Amino acid sequence: MTMSPKRTDRRVSARVRILLWLLLVMAVALAAVAVATRSILLRDVDHRINQLLTQETGEFANFVSQGVDPATGRPFTDPDALLRVFLQRQYSDPEEELLGLVGPPGQGLRVVRQSRDIPSGIALHRDRPSLDAIAASGASSGRLERARGEVRWAKVPIRNGGAGPGAAFVVAFHADSERAVADEAFRALLAISGVALLMTTGIGWAVAGRILAPVRVVRATAAELTERDLTQRIPVQGRDDIAALAETFNAMLDRLEQAFAGQRQFVDDAGHELRTPITIVRGHLELMGEDPAEQRETVRLVTDELDRMSRIVEDLLLLAKAERPDFVRTEPVQLAELTADVFVKARALGERDWVLDPVADRAAVLDPQRITQAMVQLAQNAVQHTVAGQRIAIGSRAVEDRIELYVADGGPGVQEQDADIIFERFRRGTARRGARTGGAGLGLSIVRAIAEGHRGGRVELRPTEGGGATFVLVLTLQESP
The missing domain is CATH 1.10.287.130 (Signal transduction histidine kinase, dimerisation/phosphotransfer (DHp) domain)
Known part of the structure; x- marks a missing residue:
């Protein structure tokens, strides 16, 4: 017989789940910020390069149309002289390379350039294949993807009416260093994001633990609860x-x-x-x-x-x-009619001097069956503690925001020390035990349960004028549904 391996509890705590979701959201947000920042920087680099290429080619075009050869005092006719004079007067950016190309692409192509170093893996004037590609291109601008670095270029052809070899002015920009700045900023943002995630991990762990502390208390309290000990409670702090x-x-x-x-x-x-x-x-x-x-x-x-x-x-x-929510079912009831019905039913309980006191002539919202049950129980209690011919009065009245239905008897009454205990289960007053007729001591408990089943209801014991006890059902007036 083989025994299955014991299953381990692999549940992930709420604290860990909250922290993981927080880190995921932050990581996505920080990565999006870093990528967006790099894209903006690269877009700015492209925009600046385009402006520079446009500016340089525009200046050369103006020089071609308005420039004068210093040697002759007349407009330029020699492309070499035009290119040399123009290049001598230019101050280029460190990543910018100004060139003059004279002759056909290939071995006959000559380069006129400024005498300075270019901060690039390989300067364009030493990259013959790239120069041939630019000279042969019919486009006015383009991009060279080279293994030693990208080059953005623009070209202005020099038209000499076929009197000499073809020539062109080329402005090239080595974008590697500019793009390196954007890449460096991107890497810096990633590093900062990593540090921020580490800090968030620590702070998030502490904050999540503090927020979920009451939940852990709930769990611990629930684990300690048993049928015999339900006294544990959770301390309430704050208003969240x-x-x-x-x-x-x-x-x-x-x-x-x-x-x-x-x-x-x-x-x-x-x-x-x-x-x-x-x-x-x-x-x-x-x-x-x-x-x-x-x-x-x-x-x-x-x-x-x-x-x-x-x-x-x-x-x-x-x-x-009585503990169930449907114990009492209220409805609008006429108090005068209800009190009279109770009086008629109570008269059959025994030979007593039954009296119908004044009744409240108004409507009230209550459970007529439960109230009748409670009033008949009070009348039965009065019969048990009186003798034939003694007076028992039943009535009702409206007092301010409440109504009162009562049963008053002329019996021995209830001693002061018994006023509280007679409404408890299986408890009876000492002064009225002699009149016991086999009851279990549950009648007044039932009356109290019915009274308290009505919202704001209660039962009160009051003395009767001339001796005896008066039990009063006190109910709060409610609006009709």
Whole structure:
């Protein structure tokens, strides 16, 4: 049996990818700048050479038409004399070569030139093949690509009416040194670009590391998260996209922590509250004898406990649903009609002195089914803690920017130390325990979940005039959709 080789993690970090892209962009940009600079310099060299060739040929043409032979005082008739006099009066650039060509191309071609050295691999007056090519060319200008250096030239023929050998004036420019300047500038730019890329590598590495530090913190925090420890949070610094990412991640952790906490609480609550009825059912079934009367009593007790277990499970599932966004579905509702419906349904809960207090005659945006469920639960709670004939009032009112729906009873009330705990799961007030009717202590938790499911909603406990307790659903007024 052969084992496959272990795969190695070849992922490239975001820091390296950012740096590579930065270097690629900079390298392309710097190379483009260097190439563009060289092209501009070479274009300027060509432009200057063209101007120089045009200027020299123009000056010679003017000298031919207006010049006078010093020996005779009359216009030139001898091409040699014309070329020598003109060349003696010219001051050429170092790379410029002025020549006179007399005679036919080949062995009969004579060269008239200035007596000076030319800074080139080989001067044109010593390059016979090139001179023959220029003399034989019918063009007025051209370019010679030589192994020892490029030459740009222009030519002006000397017309003597066929009285002597053909002649021409040639101005040549050795462009090697000028082009070398452009090439040197190009190489300098490349060297500077290399140094700039090295500096960019160091700076980019440091900056990318600083920018991505919160991302590494996010990764490390995510790696440390477990179902039992969701307390890790990322420090938020600044107001950039990374800070927004950290805030979003922290918000996600808050939701996860809340969800896991709700899940654990659901499991703990269910296990804690269901353990007792399960023990009771098991105990009665184990002790059940052969007597039919005893069996009927045992079945009755077991059925009662199973019903209580079913109510507990339903209540826990309802509280679990309270975390979902669709737990509350609001719509425009007439408060007067809703309060009257709640009153009619509550009257069937027990023989009490039911009173419909004043109601708010206006519309509100809420979930009518959930609010009815909460109000009926409050009415059931009031019935459990009052006796026959005691007063229970149900009403609603609009107060500034909120509405209030309430159930007030005339029972023993709630002690001050119990005011906060009675809304928690499986908690009951000490003063009202004597009236317990088998509930699991989830009713007021459900009421609070429904109230808080409405935006800005809450449930409050207030004293009742003359004794008792008043539970109030406080909801923020919302505009109709």
